[in-house]
Amino acid sequence: MATTPPRRSGRVAHLQRVARRRAAALTDSRPARRRRHPLEPVPLAAQRPAVIPVPPAAQQPTVIAPADGWSRIQQGANTLAALGTLAVIIFTWLSIQQVDKEHALTREGQVTDRYNNAVGNIGDDSLEVRLGGIYALQRIMEDSSRDQPSIVNVLSTYIRNHAKKPEQGTDASKEPASDIQAALTALGSRNPAHDGTARIDLRGTYLRGANLGSANLPDANLDGADLLDVNLSGADLDGADLDGADLRRADLDNANLRGTHLNAADLADATLHKADLSGADLNRAKLTRADLTIANLNDVKLTGANLSGAKLNGADLGRAKLNGTNLNDANLREAHLNVANLADASLIRANLNKTELTDADLREADLSHANLAEATLVLANLANADLTDTNLTDANLNTADLIDANLTDANLRGAILTDADLTEAKQ
16 A cells, blocks of 8 residues: 655745755845835836937948058058168168269279379470460369379479579579470469479579469468569468579569568568568568558568568568668658567668658668658657657657667757656657
8 A cells, every 4th residue: 555755744844945045146146126116216227218319320330440450561561661762762872982982983093084184284295285284284273172282392303493593694584485484384283282392492482574463372482482573462472482693673562472481582672562461580680662551560670681672661570670771762651560579770861751660670770861750659769869860849758768869950840759768868
């Protein structure tokens, strides 16, 4: 007889249902939804926004961005194009450099050939061929500064060998031959900045009547050269050596002769109007009747020089060394001789009207019969000077030293002698 299982009690069934609900709550991660009361208002976040219809005309087309892979492909292509362009530029630059080097080598070879041909031509017997060689060398100097020093030496040697002083008894030419003049022009027109260590050497040459106007001849060696009647107006002879040179009747107007060596040079009757001779050495030089009007002779050395009859109107001779110099009959009107050394100089009959001689040294100078009217001799040292029959009208001799000076028959009318020392002066 079958047995019937005992019926569960209601309490047990209730406990089982509670256990199942708790187990279900533990396994479910989502929070349980709270029931909303019918009268509770709906939250804004839970409200569904109303859909507003957009007119077809206002709708924007949808832009679809390219894929990342395609963008990278395009960037790579651009990079490759840029690298290719750079490679082309570098290759072109290298090619140009190579071409320039080849052209430079070609030019050097051409210049060398031209130089060799020109040097060969100046040794030719034909005057025309020699002239062509000289002109070719001049052109090479203009085109190749590197070759200028050697060309300066070649042309200097050429002139020395072909412009020698004539022997006694032979007819002396009044101007150089055409090839010599062409070589002089080539040297005078060059740019001295490219000379390097080269120096124009024309010592002892015979260049009478040569045309060297505005020539560039700084530091040139013209020692003992015959430059009679030469044209050197406006020439640059800064620091040049002209010791013992014959410059009689030479035209040196506006020439640059700063620091030039003219020791014992002959400049008789030369024209040096407005020339710059500052710091030049003219000791024992001959400048008789030379025209030095308004010339700059500041700090010049003229010890023992002969300037008799020279024109020095308005010239600047400040601090010049003129001790023992012959200035007889020289015209020094309105010249500046402040602080100049004229000790033992001879200024007989010299015109020193309105001349500035402040603090000048005139000890034992011979100023007899000179014209010193309106001259300024403040602080001048005239001790033992000879002022016989000198015109000192209106001269300013304030604080001058006239000890033992000879003032016999001197005209001192209107002269200022304030604080002048006239001890044992002869009047």
